[in-house]
Amino acid sequence: MADRMPYVPDTSGLRIPASLLPADGRFGSGPSKVRQAQVDALAADAPTYLGTSHRQAPVRAVVEEVRAGLATLFSLPDGYEVLLGNGGTTTFWDAATFSLIEERSEHLSFGEFSSKFAAATRAAPHLAEPLVIESDPGSHPEVVVDDTVDTYALTHNETSTGVMAPIERPRGADGLVIVDATSAAGGVVVDPAAFDTYYFAPQKSFAADAGLWLALCSPAAIERIERIAASGRWVPPTLDLKIALDNSRLQQTYNTPALATLHLLRSQLRWMLEQGGLSATAARCDRSAEIVYGWAEASAFARPFVEKPSMRSRVVATIDFDEGVDALGVAGVLRRNGVVDTEPYRKLGRNQLRVAMFPAIDAEDLAALCACIDWVVGALD
Numbered sequence: 111m112a113d114r115m116p117y118v119p120d121t122s123g124l125r126i127p128a129s130l131l132p133a134d135g136r137f138g139s140g141p142s143k144v145r146q147a148q149v150d151a152l153a154a155d156a157p158t159y160l161g162t163s164h165r166q167a168p169v170r171a172v173v174e175e176v177r178a179g180l181a182t183l184f185s186l187p188d189g190y191e192v193l194l195g196n197g198g199t200t201t202f203w204d205a206a207t208f209s210l211i212e213e214r215s216e217h218l219s220f221g222e223f224s225s226k227f228a229a230a231t232r233a234a235p236h237l238a239e240p241l242v243i244e245s246d247p248g249s250h251p252e253v254v255v256d257d258t259v260d261t262y263a264l265t266h267n268e269t270s271t272g273v274m275a276p277i278e279r280p281r282g283a284d285g286l287v288i289v290d291a292t293s294a295a296g297g298v299v300v301d302p303a304a305f306d307t308y309y310f311a312p313q314k315s316f317a318a319d320a321g322l323w324l325a326l327c328s329p330a331a332i333e334r335i336e337r338i339a340a341s342g343r344w345v346p347p348t349l350d351l352k353i354a355l356d357n358s359r360l361q362q363t364y365n366t367p368a369l370a371t372l373h374l375l376r377s378q379l380r381w382m383l384e385q386g387g388l389s390a391t392a393a394r395c396d397r398s399a400e401i402v403y404g405w406a407e408a409s410a411f412a413r414p415f416v417e418k419p420s421m422r423s424r425v426v427a428t429i430d431f432d433e434g435v436d437a438l439g440v441a442g443v444l445r446r447n448g449v450v451d452t453e454p455y456r457k458l459g460r461n462q463l464r465v466a467m468f469p470a471i472d473a474e475d476l477a478a479l480c481a482c483i484d485w486v487v488g489a490l491d
Contacts, residue, residue, distance in 0.1 A: 121439060124489055126447040130482050132475035135444075138451030139269055139293065139426050139466045141313045141320060148317060148377040152370060160369055170361040172372050177358065179379035180324065183388050186302050189329040194322060195354040195363055198311045199292045202323040203227045206263075207234045208343070209335050209351035210288060210307065214238040215261040218275065220250045221268035222457055227290065228263070236343065247458060248416050250275040253283070260285045264305075266294035269314075270455040272428030272464065273421050277304045286331055297395040297425040297469050299388055306331040315391070315425065317470045318374035322367060327355075382469065391469040395424045398467035398476045402427045405480040411435045411487055415462055423467075428454070430462045435487055437461045443486045449479060 136143040152159075162168055177192040186192075195205070207230050217228035219242050231240045241259060245251040250273050253262060262285050267274045269292065277300050279287050288307040291300070296315030300308065309325040312318035327335070332355065339345070339352035347353055348365065357364045382391050403422060406412045406429045415428040431437040441453045441463060452463045463483070467476060 121443050121490065122446070124443050124446070124486065126443075126449075126482050126485055130478060130485055131447065132449065132472075132478035132482070134472070134475055135447075135449035136451065137449070137465050137471065137476075137479060139314070139455075139464055140311075142315070142317055142466055142468050143470050144317045144374060145378070145381070145470050147381070148374045151377045152373045155373065159373065162369070164366050164369065165362055169369060169372070172369075172376050173358075173363070174361040176324075176372060176376050176379060177361070179376070179383060180326065183296070183379065183382060184300070184302060184308070184326055185388070186326060189332075190302060191327050191332060191355070191358070193325045193327055193351065193354050193358045195348075195357075196322060196365055196367055197348070198320050198323055199223075199290060199309065200226070201349070202309050202325065203230045205323075205349040205351050205354070206261075206288060206307070206309075207231050207237065208345040208349050209338055210286065210331065211237055211261045212334070212338065213260055214240060214258050215263050216241040216243065216253070216256060216259040216285075217263045218251050218253065218265060219244045220265070220271065220273055220275070221247055222270035222455065223290065223292070224265040224268055231263075247271045248273060248421075249418070250421060253280040255280050255283045259283070262287045263290070264288070265290045266298065266300065266308075267291070267423050267425055269293040269426055270458055271415070272423045272426045273416055274298070274423040274425075275421070277301070279304050286334060288331070293423075293425055296382065296388070296391055297467075299392045302326070302328070306334075312371060312375045312378075314466070315468045315470075316375050317378045317468070319368060319371040322363075322371050322375070325351075378470070385469075392424070394469045394473065395467050398471060398473045399424045399427065401473055401477050402429070402465060402467060402480065405477075409484075412483075415460065425467050427465045427467060428458075428460075428462055429465065430460060433461065435461075435490075437463050439490065440483060440486050443490075444479075444482060447482070449482055452479070
């Protein structure tokens with residue numbers, strides 16, 4: 111007798127009760143939820159803003175406000191500067207490979223994104239083999255001080271796994287500390303004294319579109335950028351941080367940016383500062399994290415993927431499901447009901463959901479999401 115095909119329930123007709131649904135069903139880890147007020151502000155300014163030169167006063171005023179707003183949000187000390195350029199975090203890895211690392215870097219690798227920067231420096235012919243310290247997904251490694259290292263590359267939040275690492279200047283280390291903060295920046299408190307470069311993209315906590323990188327740079331990082339530029343090292347202009355520095359000081363990017371992204375970013379920064387600054391936006395994320403992790407810990411079928419509470423991200427939660435519950439199936443039902451982007455990170459390959467908890471996402475909506483998951487799992491049982 112031929113083997114029977116496994117039974118796959120038809121979930122296309124499942125309708126989550128409207129009383130359970132969140133007011134806003136966007137929970138993606140990037141691009142993230144954009145507040146309607148940001149969209150409305152862009153639409154209001156569009157006739158005199160969109161389609162204009164990025165080297166003229168209207169757009170340069172937006173860039174100036176973004177740079178000043180970030181300096182205020184992160185309480186940057188005197189001498190720190192905000193740089194920006196096109197291309198996102200991936201582009202900044204290449205720029206740092208040319209313009210921040212002198213000879214050798216150390217990388218803490220504990221997920222997809224932290225490993226990519228290490229791969230970029232390993233492939234660079236002008237740099238020595240990097241020192242890469244790895245740990246399994248769901249944890250993070252510790253810095254090892256090495257006299258041959260001039261740049262320590264850390265990751266504040268590993269978006270692929272939902273692991274958050276502390277940002278501290280390694281004791282006894284002389285090198286620069288550069289931090290990938292793409293999904294952490296704006297949702298987690300950080301001490302500027304702990305880093306020399308804190309770089310990120312605006313499509314997560316800053317609720318804008320992608321295609322831009324921003325970097326908060328200490329005087330030591332600025333000095334390194336200028337010294338490498340003066341050394342004669344060949345650097346492609348679009349990856350040259352000295353060119354980015356010079357243009358940032360003129361309140362512009364080297365090449366044409368997405369004006370909508372800049373405008374959305376400015377609106378979000380204004381909102382963050384109105385909320386009370388970084389401590390307030392981080393508190394929003396903390397409240398959301400307590401709701402999601404508390405639900406998972408109390409669940410009969412789910413649990414936090416990151417076992418150590420101290421390593422659990424406050425901005426991106428990864429929740430494992432028991433084998434008897436198909437997480438992708440649950441995500442599919444949620445999506446058909448307007449609750450989107452809870453699918454797991456594709457390369458991690460776990461039976462889990464990944465949920466963003468950025469400042470723009472209301473805690474009440476995350477509580478509603480948890481209730482919706484419970485309903486869907488119950489309906490599929």
